[in-house]
Amino acid sequence: MPKGTEPAAAAVYTDVNAAGDDVDLHRLLATLIEGRWIIVAAAIASLLIASVYLGLARPVYRANALVQVERGKSAFSAEFDNVAALFGQQAPEAAGEMELLRSRMVLGRAVDSLQMTVYAEPQYFPVIGRAMARRHAGEELAPPPFGLAEFAWGGEVIEVVHFEIPQRYIGRVFTLIAGEDGRYELIDPEGSRLLHAPVGKLARVALDDEELVLQIDVLHARPGTQFTLVSRSRQAVIGELQGRVRVIERGVRSGIIEITLEDTDRQQAADVVNEIAKQYLRQNVDRKSAEAAQRLAFLDEQLPAVRRDLQAAEDALNRYRNREGSVDLEREAASLLQQIVNVDQEITKLRQEREALIRRFTPAHPSIVTVDAQIHDLQVLAERLEQRVRGLPQTQQLILRRKRDVEVGTRLYTGMLDSYQQLQVIKAGTLGDVRIVDRAVAPLGIVEPNRPRTLMVALVLGLAGGVGFVFLARMLRGGISDPELIERYLGLPVYATVLHSQIQQKLRTRMRRRSERENYVLADADPQDPAVESLRNLRTALHFATLGADSNVLMITGPMSGVGKTFITMNLASVLAMSGKRVLMIDGDMRRGCLHEYVRRPRDPGLSELLGGAQALEQVIQTTNVDQLEIIASGVIPPAPAELLLHRRFAEMLADVSRNYDHVLIDTPPVLAVADAGIIGRFTGAALLVLQAERHPLRQIEHAARRLQLAGVNLRGVVLNDLRSATTAYGYGYGYGYRYDAK
Known part of the structure; x- marks a missing residue:
């Protein structure tokens, strides 16, 4: 050496180590060029996986409806505005109505109306069966491939109108098998045959000392095709629906509320949204009608007593005139009489309103406290007017009091009778504070999976994965x-x-x-x-x-x-x-x-x-x-x-x-x-x-x-x-071995 x-x-x-810290963009680019086929293969594989997912995934549809909450208006027509104002009717706030739309009361009624607790669906071949059935067109039943007739392959329809089971079987899976000549078999969760009944008739069978009731109106399937039948808990279905229903207000304080629901069945999505809007409108109308009925009941109690008081006042006035003769009031006394009548009328109305409120609230409620304060102020004013009356001559005092009783009784009775007649009309034609602006229709477009977005994400992930693999392999080498x-x-x-x-x-x-x-x-x-x-x-x-x-x-x-x-x-x-x-x-x-x-x-x-x-x-x-x-x-x-x-x-x-x-x-x-x-x-x-x-x-x-x-x-x-390339990144490691096993 x-x-x-x-x-x-x-x-x-x-x-x-110091050399390895330098970043060479040309070397990084060379690494990417060298591993370009790996990156392309990763992108293609990712797109293939995404395509398979898009082919197998169940499409999700979105249905929506618009409901208007009328703000600052009475629920009654314009000719009854005074009556509505008398009873303090106001348009509910949209935020409260949105919560009401998501309430168990409204959603529970929708669940009951659509029988959403009953789940019935054909059994599909694992993984690909549902996708194949979804692509079947027409009303004819799709032929079963490879003789797998127990699975549904397209065109199967089932409609269950009644399914009542013992409480302990709630949530458990029953199997329904289509038979010949419009009949079917029901298999319990343990695999035992429960009944063999015709379509369109109510079937009953004993199940653990209780009764199972089932009625199927529509069953379009090949003999031997199996269906899944489950009766779910009402509370669970309502909770699931609360999580899926989206309620928002369109615009700021617009009073327009949008109800949105996503579902894999486009028609069911529209039906559920429309039923929620319908039940919400119905409860609103029922609430207003019940309020009018409550006020009518109150007037039914008060009118006879007011009429008796008016009759007694008129009789007393007539007897006094017959005994004393006709007595005319001076201008000042006539004006004083008008003021006293107005004050007494207001006091009487407030007392009636307080009596109506006391049926719903406690005496410490702010509404009752306010009415009490108004009554007290009017009573003070009435005492002052009474003192002025005492200054009149004895004859005028007596005639004034008699006329005051008659005048107050007449106005009160006439007003209550008029209100009674108007409330009768209101009860018969209550529309409520809300109205349905747009009803939901079966959506045509698919919300999920979003094909362009899914393919784009798959492409990006594939490219990123390929690049990551190339650099990781380069680092490991x-x-x-x-x-x-x-x-x-x-x-x-x-x-x-x-x-x-x-x-x-x-x-x-x-x-x-x-x-x-x-x-x-x-x-x-x-x-x-x-x-x-x-x-x-x-x-x-x-x-x-x-x-x-x-x-x-x-x-x-x-x-x-x-x-x-x-x-x-x-x-x-x-x-x-x-x-x-x-x-x-x-x-x-x-x-x-x-x-x-x-x-x-x-x-x-x-x-x-x-x-x-x-x-x-x-x-x-x-x-x-x-x-x-x-x-x-x-x-x-x-x-x-x-x-x-x-x-x-x-x-x-x-x-x-x-x-x-x-x-x-x-x-x-x-x-x-x-x-x-x-x-x-x-x-x-x-x-x-x-x-x-x-x-x-x-x-x-x-x-x-x-x-x-x-x-x-x-x-x-x-x-x-x-x-393979002009320049590439480099590194080193300590874990190499000396195994001699190739040329």
């Missing part, structure tokens, strides 16, 4: 591909960088399959291949590699198997021979040597026979199809290859061939796998270390170089093989 190699190699541990790093941190010159060859891959495949071909040497099959051009550059650099060497014998080795050292040996020898040099190749790997396969020559006799003394040198040298190129194969696998290499015959053989050939190239086993390379290298003039781009961490290269140095090998430089 040249001077300075060891210190340079030791510098790896101090400088390589931890190998280097930059010749500058090898020279900088190991002090070993890189004599050539051999590019990756697609043609060589095809040749290797043919060689493994033993396909008919004269030879599998890339330099002969395609002399213009970029990899061959790289080896021509190596041929030129060999002059400097062997400069000052003891012999023209060159060892080509690598840290581990599978790095391409045999490929380099074969094609470099071919390039040298094509330039007019006489070249000998020696397969020094007596364990797994394969150099002979490239030129379609037998493995034996070879090096093992020569070193064992069984064959002479002339008997083991074989010609090839390349002029001036000859080969010594590895021979039969010996029991101890390393011991044969230590025999003097090996050194003598190298001395002989060195005199007879211009170049002698020896392909050896991996350095880190066995000791053979170190033994062979001591008898050679120089050695080249073949590295595969992006495979070896710097520590591994340094370890291989150190082992050769300790064995006394003249390691002159490196050949970087199988370079």
